Amino acid sequence: MLYRSSLGAIALAAALLATITDAPAFDESKYPDWSGQWKKPAGIGNQWDQAKRPGLAQQAPLTTEYEAIFKASLADQAAGGQGEDIRITCVSTGMPRQMTAVRPFEFVVTPNVTYINSENNQPRRIYTDGRDFPKNEEPTWPGYSIGKWLDTDNDGRFDTLEVETRNFKGPRIYEASGIPLHRDNESIVKERITLDKENKDLLRYEITTIDHALTRPWTVMKTFQRERNFTWYEENCGENNNHVVVGKEFYFLSADGYLMPTRKDQQPPDTRYFKAAT
Secondary structure, three states: OHHHHHHHHHHHHHHHHHHHHHOOOOOHHHOOOOOOEEEOOOOOOOOOOOOOOOHHHHOOOEOHHHHHHHHHHHHHHHOOOOOOOOHHHOOOOOOOHHHHOOOOEEEEEOOOEEEEEEOOOOOEEEEOOOOOOOOOOOOEOOOEEEEEEEOOOOOOOOOEEEEEEEOEOOOOEOOOOOOEOOOOOOOEEEEEEEEOOOOOOEEEEEEEEEOOOEOOOEEEEEEEEEEOOOOOOOOOOOOOOOEEEEOOEEEEEOOOOOEEOOOOOOOOOOOOOOOOOO
16 A cells, blocks of 8 residues: 555656646747836926826816815815825825836736836736636735736737736825825726837836726826846835824924924824823
């Protein structure tokens, strides 16, 4: 019995080894070279549409309801508040905002998944293995991304990645001014990513957001530049964060360790659970 069991184990191991040996190797030559570090062009801020100033100048095609939310965000920020931007709590910016590239990012291309790693956000996983969207996946800030590689010039190599992302957690906004996405988090984000045909150190990036806060799909074109000699830094939002949130109020911690208001006539937090100073 022991002899037969040993033979069975050896046969199983041999079969597994043959399967591994016969598996096709990852042919990198079929995929574009997106290595290196990708950044916004010099002089571009953190606005959503790189070609327009942040805020109202973005001309976001918002519904009447969400236009009012956006304008309230701008008014609150003008008074010293944060408006719709809760990034100071160190919550993830999520999609699509994380593709503003506040910090540099990189691509890691594998046969079944393409990763987008950023210095200041959770990595994105773009599945390119032919799967469909899951039915009961837990929502996340970056959402669930499914991609497809295209050979648009029929030269036998992939040159373009098309991506669709769904299943989001929220609330989310496009930029720090507070342009909102709908609270139902039923956004669909579509991306088309390719290298510039003349300059291989330029990435052409088209992103379209379909969202119930919009009157129509909103398409924005972005450009990113490749840095070939680069250094990566750790971006830890919680480190040296001087913003303090108590309930729904935002305060600021001064250099000498005291709580400061962020807006005119802001009331201090309720200290009923602390003993009064004597």
